[in-house]
Structure formats: C-alpha cells, structure tokens
Amino acid sequence: MQIYKVGGAVRDRLLGLPVKDVDWVVVGATAAEMEARGYRAVGKDFPVFLHPVTQEEYALARTERKSGHGYRGFTVFADPTVTLDEDLARRDLTINAIAEDEHGTVFDPFDGRADLQARLLRHVSPAFVEDPVRILRLARFAARFDFAVAPETMALMRQMVDGGEVDHLVAERVWQEFAKGLMSDAPSRMFTVLREAGALARIAPxxxxxxxxxxxxxxxxxxxTGVHVMMVLDYAAARGWPLSTRFAALCHDLGKPLTPGDVLPSHYGHEGRGVKVVERLCERLRVPSDCRDLAVMVCRDHTHVHRARELRADTTLDLFTRCDAFxxxxxxxxxxxxxxxxxxxxxxFEDCDYPQPGWLRLQLAAxxxxxxxxxxxGCTDKAKIPQAVRAARIRAIEAARLAA
Structure with a gap:
C-alpha cells in the first residue's frame, strides 16, 4: 500500500500558498484493508475513508467511466491494480494532477508544474468534457489564481456548452462554485471565463x-453595464467584504436588461424589474436567504442612496423602514x-467622493x-402609536440634518 498527497494541497504548496485541506490517495489497497487499519468509510459514490487520528480524507485510487449526464453520471472503478498515474489522469486540470509521497518526491505525469509557472489552466485529458462542474471549477480557479485558460481547454468548454452538458448542472453545485469564486480576490475573472465559454448564458442568463x-x-x-458590474464586484472584493455584499454588488443592475421571463413592462423602473429578476435568479440557484435579501434590497434601493441628500426626511425614514435598518x-x-x-x-470614479453612507448613518442614529x-x-389612542413614532423619527432626522 502506497499513500500520496494529491490535488490542491500539492498545488498550493508549489505556489507558496497556505495549505488548508489535505487530500490523500491510496494505491494498492482494498476497502477491507483500510478498515482493518482503523480508517472509517464515508464515501457514498466512491471509496473514501477518514484517518483514525487526523480525520483527513483518504481515497482509494480509482478510474471513472462516463455513464450518464451531469457530474453524477459516472461509474467508478476502485481496485488495488489502479496506478497513481491512472488516478491522476481522471483529474480535471494539470495543476491538480500532481502528487507527492511521504519523502517529498513529486509525481507530475501531466506537466502541472510547468503550467503553474506559466499561470495556465489546462485540462488533463479529453475526459474533461464528461463533467460539467469542471467548467465552474476552472472559472473559479481562474478568479482565485488569475490564471489564463489554455485555448484548447476553452475549446473543450465551448463544446460542452454546445452539447448541452452544462444544462445538467444542479442548482446547489452551481451556487457552491459561485460562492467560492465570489470570495476570490478577482471574482470578475470567473464570470469573464464563463462568458467566454458560453456557459454563463446557460447557467445565469x-x-x-x-x-x-x-x-x-x-x-x-x-x-x-456588464463591464461596470464586474468593476463593482471587484471593488467589493478588494475591500474584503462578505459574500452577501459581493453577491448584492453582482446583482445590483439586473433590472437594466430585459431578459426572457421578465414579468414587468419595460416602462416600469429598472429597480422594480430588477427585484423580480434577482428573485428569479436566487430561486433557481437556491441562493441562501441572507444573500438573496441583501441583493433584493440593493437592487431596489441603491439609486435612492445615491440621491440621499435630495430625499425628504419622510422618504429617508421610508428607506430605513424598507431596509429594516432599525x-x-x-x-x-x-x-x-x-x-x-x-x-x-x-x-x-474609483476614488470619487461619496458621502451618502455617512449622511444616512447620521440620520439613522438620530x-x-x-x-x-x-x-x-403617552398615547391614549393605541392605534395612533405607529403614527406618533413615525412623526418623532422624522423630526429627529430633520434635526440631525440641520445640525450636520
């Protein structure tokens, strides 16, 4: 039995990045032998075991054969006869098909180290086309590492899109990859790659x-507009803001274009149209509620914030109420x-003066x-309490404006 460190742990170490999760592949062993050594089986679709002490994942070396659509449409063959090279050959990209043994010896049958130096994302084999998730993963890696995509790999991705393979992606997996890509340093790169491959039009039209x-x-x-939205997204990422803020930045202008399925006429304000589009996108991708709610809010009300100094006190209070700011x-x-x-x-406009957030925070505090x-x-008529509270808040906002 031989054990190798594989995938992202080896890649990140070679890039000089912190290694977070370590995966291992085991060559020459059976499931029974792993369990006899105290490893606990956890894999549903293929043989994966948890180390009895570290709880890190150890997978038996395996090959895969396409047997259906989507990323679940594979038949897995795990056997002691499967070699390390055969296991690495089933991986998506050359930079992820590198292994390292216990002595630090690197095994790189597909020249992944050369692609790391060239900052290039290149597929290992034509089998890349068999799993549509690989398009999402590659786009995410492009955003994370700011790597280019090999022309032949881009051609394969377009082939997958044209063949309808991406139409079999499940919503949860799309959102999982989107969320990881959004949290990269340059998330716009992910969407640029997806657009170039033709996949964004199918995944998120x-x-x-x-x-x-x-x-x-x-x-x-x-x-x-698309260029602008990518600049907005990268601005949010550069400040280390959370996923919900980045997703809201991505969605803030969704009402500007008319897309299939719009339920509001074009003369309706683009913010109102945008809310419907954001809700539709979030429902289809099963976006978490915190991201969805903020995206709806920003799409609906960002233009009101831009005009904050023009708003009346009562309109400002309405904004606070709509956004549940209290x-x-x-x-x-x-x-x-x-x-x-x-x-x-x-x-x-990267350094433009934008006092509106401070202006609104001042009034909210008041x-x-x-x-x-x-x-x-103090209200004898309880039905008038909301009106009295509202009036007092408006007076407080007006006083804060005068004092500012």
Missing amino acids: ELDALWGVPQRADYHPEVD RKPARFDEFLDACLADARGRLD ANTVNAGEIAQ
Whole structure:
C-alpha cells in the first residue's frame, strides 16, 4: 500500500500558498484493508475513508467511466491494480494532477508544474468534457489564481456548452462554485471565463444579459453595464467584504436588461424589474436567504442612496423602514457598502467622493434616539402609536440634518 498527497494541497504548496485541506490517495489497497487499519468509510459514490487520528480524507485510487449526464453520471472503478498515474489522469486540470509521497518526491505525469509557472489552466485529458462542474471549477480557479485558460481547454468548454452538458448542472453545485469564486480576490475573472465559454448564458442568463447594455457615458465612462458590474464586484472584493455584499454588488443592475421571463413592462423602473429578476435568479440557484435579501434590497434601493441628500426626511425614514435598518443595522451597513461599490466601480470614479453612507448613518442614529416605548405610554389612542413614532423619527432626522 502506497499513500500520496494529491490535488490542491500539492498545488498550493508549489505556489507558496497556505495549505488548508489535505487530500490523500491510496494505491494498492482494498476497502477491507483500510478498515482493518482503523480508517472509517464515508464515501457514498466512491471509496473514501477518514484517518483514525487526523480525520483527513483518504481515497482509494480509482478510474471513472462516463455513464450518464451531469457530474453524477459516472461509474467508478476502485481496485488495488489502479496506478497513481491512472488516478491522476481522471483529474480535471494539470495543476491538480500532481502528487507527492511521504519523502517529498513529486509525481507530475501531466506537466502541472510547468503550467503553474506559466499561470495556465489546462485540462488533463479529453475526459474533461464528461463533467460539467469542471467548467465552474476552472472559472473559479481562474478568479482565485488569475490564471489564463489554455485555448484548447476553452475549446473543450465551448463544446460542452454546445452539447448541452452544462444544462445538467444542479442548482446547489452551481451556487457552491459561485460562492467560492465570489470570495476570490478577482471574482470578475470567473464570470469573464464563463462568458467566454458560453456557459454563463446557460447557467445565469440574467447575468449574461448585462453585457451589451449601454449606460450614460457621463455617469459610466465604461459605458457597458456588464463591464461596470464586474468593476463593482471587484471593488467589493478588494475591500474584503462578505459574500452577501459581493453577491448584492453582482446583482445590483439586473433590472437594466430585459431578459426572457421578465414579468414587468419595460416602462416600469429598472429597480422594480430588477427585484423580480434577482428573485428569479436566487430561486433557481437556491441562493441562501441572507444573500438573496441583501441583493433584493440593493437592487431596489441603491439609486435612492445615491440621491440621499435630495430625499425628504419622510422618504429617508421610508428607506430605513424598507431596509429594516432599525432591527438589522449590520445588514444596513452591508447595503451601504454595496452602494459605495456601485458608485466607485466605474472608470475613473474609483476614488470619487461619496458621502451618502455617512449622511444616512447620521440620520439613522438620530432616528434611533426616539424612544418608541415612551411614546406608546403617552398615547391614549393605541392605534395612533405607529403614527406618533413615525412623526418623532422624522423630526429627529430633520434635526440631525440641520445640525450636520
């Protein structure tokens, strides 16, 4: 029995990056031998075991044969006769098909180290086309490492899209890869690669429709909506903001293009249209509620934040109420961050003055000084309590404006 460290752990070490998770492949062993050594079987689709002490994953060397559509459509063959090279050959990219033994000797049958040096993502074999998840993973790696895609690999991905293989991706897996890519340093790279392969139009047509939609050149020197949204997304990423803020940045302009399935006429404000589009995208990809809710909020109200100094006190209070700012101030801060990213995610606007978040936080703090309990106690007509609280908050906002 021979044990090798494989995949991301070897790749990241060679790149000089921190190694978080370590995976191992075991050559020349059976499931019975692994269990006899104290390993606990956990794999459902193929033989994977947890180390009795470290709890790291050890998988028996295996080969795979395509037997259906999607990433689950494989027949797995795990046997002591499967070699290390055969196991590495089933992997997606050359940079992930590198192994290392206990002595630190590196096994690199597909020249993955050369591709690491060239900053290139290249498929191991034509079997790459058999698993549509590989398109998502490659796009995510492009964003994480800022690597280029080999022309022959891009051609294979387009072939997969044209053949309908990506249509078999399940929503949970799409969101899982999207979420990881969004948390990279340059998430726009993921969407650029997906667009180039033609996959974004099939996976998220709402996002793909952003490109080619023109905007006013005085506010958007970059002109194209898709280009702008990618700049907004990268601005949010550069500040280390959380997934929910980044996803909201990605979705903030979804109402600008008309895409199949829109239920509101074009003369309806693009924010109203956008809410419907965001909700549809989130439902289809099963986006977590925290990301969905913030994305809806930003799509609906980011233009109100941009005009914050023009809003009346009562309109500002309505904004706070719609955004549930009194009960969820942390989420409101994320909302304002996404609006800031929208303002500065434009060509030559990266350092523009944007006092609106501070202006709104000042007024929210003033409105929060209103003691609703005291007002309720002083109201003889309980039905008038909400109106009285609202009036007091408006007065507090107006006073804060005068003092600012």
